[in-house]
Amino acid sequence: MAGVTVPFERxxxxxxxxxxxxxxxxxxxxxxxxxxxxGVLTAVDHVSFSVAPGEFVGIIGPSGCGKSTLFNVIGxxxxxxxxxxxxxxxxxxxxxxxxxxxxxEESTFPWRSVIDNVAFPLEIAGLPKAERYERAxxxxxxxxxxxxxxxxxxxxxxxxxQRVSMARTLAAQPKILLMDEPFASLDEQTRLLLGDxxxxxxxxxxxTTLLITHNITEAVQLSDRILVMTYRPGKVKRMVEIKLPRxxxxxxxxxxxxxxxxxxxxxxxxxxxxxxxxxxxGRKLREGEKR
Amino acid sequence: MSEAAIxxxxxxxxxxxxxxxxxxxxxxxxxxxxxxxxxxxxxxxFIVPMPSDIIAAFPRxxxxxxxxxxxxxxxxxxxxxxxxxTVLGVTGGVLLHRYLLLRQATETWVAAIAAAPLVLMYPxxxxxxxRSALTIVMMGFTAGLAPVILKTxxxxxxxxxxxxxxxxxxxxxxxxxxxxxxxxxxxxxxxVGLRLGLIFSLINIVGVEFLIxxxxxxxxxxxxAERYDLPGTYAAICFVILVSVCxxxxxxxxxxxxxxxx
Numbered sequence: 001m002a003g004v005t006v007p008f009e010r011x012x013x014x015x016x017x018x019x020x021x022x023x024x025x026x027x028x029x030x031x032x033x034x035x036x037x038x039g040v041l042t043a044v045d046h047v048s049f050s051v052a053p054g055e056f057v058g059i060i061g062p063s064g065c066g067k068s069t070l071f072n073v074i075g076x077x078x079x080x081x082x083x084x085x086x087x088x089x090x091x092x093x094x095x096x097x098x099x100x101x102x103x104x105e106e107s108t109f110p111w112r113s114v115i116d117n118v119a120f121p122l123e124i125a126g127l128p129k130a131e132r133y134e135r136a137x138x139x140x141x142x143x144x145x146x147x148x149x150x151x152x153x154x155x156x157x158x159x160x161x162q163r164v165s166m167a168r169t170l171a172a173q174p175k176i177l178l179m180d181e182p183f184a185s186l187d188e189q190t191r192l193l194l195g196d197x198x199x200x201x202x203x204x205x206x207x208t209t210l211l212i213t214h215n216i217t218e219a220v221q222l223s224d225r226i227l228v229m230t231y232r233p234g235k236v237k238r239m240v241e242i243k244l245p246r247x248x249x250x251x252x253x254x255x256x257x258x259x260x261x262x263x264x265x266x267x268x269x270x271x272x273x274x275x276x277x278x279x280x281x282g283r284k285l286r287e288g289e290k291r
Numbered sequence: 292m293s294e295a296a297i298x299x300x301x302x303x304x305x306x307x308x309x310x311x312x313x314x315x316x317x318x319x320x321x322x323x324x325x326x327x328x329x330x331x332x333x334x335x336x337f338i339v340p341m342p343s344d345i346i347a348a349f350p351r352x353x354x355x356x357x358x359x360x361x362x363x364x365x366x367x368x369x370x371x372x373x374x375x376x377t378v379l380g381v382t383g384g385v386l387l388h389r390y391l392l393l394r395q396a397t398e399t400w401v402a403a404i405a406a407a408p409l410v411l412m413y414p415x416x417x418x419x420x421x422r423s424a425l426t427i428v429m430m431g432f433t434a435g436l437a438p439v440i441l442k443t444x445x446x447x448x449x450x451x452x453x454x455x456x457x458x459x460x461x462x463x464x465x466x467x468x469x470x471x472x473x474x475x476x477x478x479x480x481x482x483v484g485l486r487l488g489l490i491f492s493l494i495n496i497v498g499v500e501f502l503i504x505x506x507x508x509x510x511x512x513x514x515x516a517e518r519y520d521l522p523g524t525y526a527a528i529c530f531v532i533l534v535s536v537c538x539x540x541x542x543x544x545x546x547x548x549x550x551x552x553x
Binding site for chain 1: 451453454456457459460461462463467471472475476478550551552
């Protein structure tokens with residue numbers, strides 16, 4: 001889409017909710033606190049938003065804003081929080097079959113081949129071997145790894161391993177795909193190309209997706225809406241609607257409108273990132289003084 | 292060296308049999324070197340027998356000393372101890388991983404046992420189990436148990452958090468979480484423990500055979516050494532090494548079957 005003029009409007013989506021009747025995911029007034037040696041730390045502070053079916057929502061914020069805490073709360077991996085998470089009107093009280101999670105760290109099973117990694121959730125579901133391999137092959141093709149079915153993760157690149165994780169999660173056919181900085185460990189070019197792959201898959205499956213990231217270009221490239229979070233305690237600062245046309249590809253990053261969205265979000269984040277940096281430096285200084 | 296020769300050398304090193312042939316060649320070269328050093332008098336032949344004498348002693352040891360029967364006895368004891376160590380050691384490690392209180396209460400003791408000279412317990416075992424193969428198996432088992440427990444615990448505790456979270460995200464039951472994620476993730480470390488345990492077991496098995504004069508290769512080594520039959524003693528030691536190789540090959544096959552790739 002290089003050279004293509006894309007209209008830009010600064011759009012604050014206002015209240016960060018899809019129309020309640022439409023929402024497949026409702027995160028309502030989440031507060032999560034942790035006990036630390038320095039006292040109680042509020043990681044997530046009264047965060048509410050909702051996501052409509054087929055929508056791609058990005059959550060962006062500086063390091064320490066509670067993004068990953070929110071990921072774990074929504075995915076049911078963390079309890080002891082206030083507020084509610086609902087998927088299709090059903091309250092989430094732990095890991096939920098409707099939510100598929102893709103993690104930041106490398107999470108393929110090194111002892112399983114690509115096809116056995118992807119077939120894992122189908123094996124757990126009790127599908128016969130032939131059927132689960134057939135379905136797993138479909139998802140291997142979907143992420144563009146045909147021909148690598150019998151390879152092991154150690155024989156693949158970081159980007160390919162992350163695609164295996166994605167295929168494995170998609171094979172469980174979750175209603176909501178939850179991704180926590182899935183491309184954080186990859187270089188910029190691979191990240192953009194994998195972004196294309198995510199866009200294709202989202203387009204093909206109409207997959208409702210929630211992406212946690214600290215990368216502004218990645219968030220704008222992929223999302224329909226972006227929730228900007230404040231530095232600690234993590235609150236909703238703004239919800240930005242991304243009105244870039246779909247279907248999209250990584251070429252959208254060279255458009256003028258894309259640049260403006262990035263600038264707008266950086267404008268929102270800059271102050272938060274500065275606070276985070278100062279806080280981190282202050283903490284290091286105090287630790288040094290204690291020693 | 293010409294390019295063709297360099298390419299041929301690289302192809303040999305990459306070939307399936309290249310490394311094995313290099314290993315075998317190095318071993319043969321070492322034996323030849325020892326033979327030469329003894330023949331020229333740099334190594335005392337009354338301390339280290341000539342490899343050619345050791346090779347010549349094999350038929351005599353096999354025929355006159357019933358070495359095959361002794362080999363089977365020692366190998367059976369080693370295999371029995373291995374099975375006990377594997378089953379009870381891995382189970383012990385799993386229990387210590389599963390129950391924190393048990394782990395806190397016993398981990399230091401298990402570590403202490405791993406470092407203790409357990410062979411000194413053989414008089415007690417003789418009283419409990421009698422002068423039999425059972426005493427030897429139990430000595431081997433006792434010596435090999437602690438490292439297997441500790442390494443199983445280490446492997447299970449060292450499973451990456453993200454893999455456990457993947458299991459949780461797929462709603463695995465605790466049994467599925469163990470068999471599908473924790474156990475395969477811990478297997479390489481468990482096998483390190485098993486190899487360590489087997490070394491300790493075999494040392495104790497042969498050592499106790501030697502000490503209680505019950506039978507097996509340990510007793511044969513003792514007898515041949517007392518007769519000052521050095522080539523025969525070394526030939527018998529080769530059979531102990533063969534027991535070790537057999538058990539290790541079995542272990543490696545088992546590991547490859549359970550976890551085809553690391």
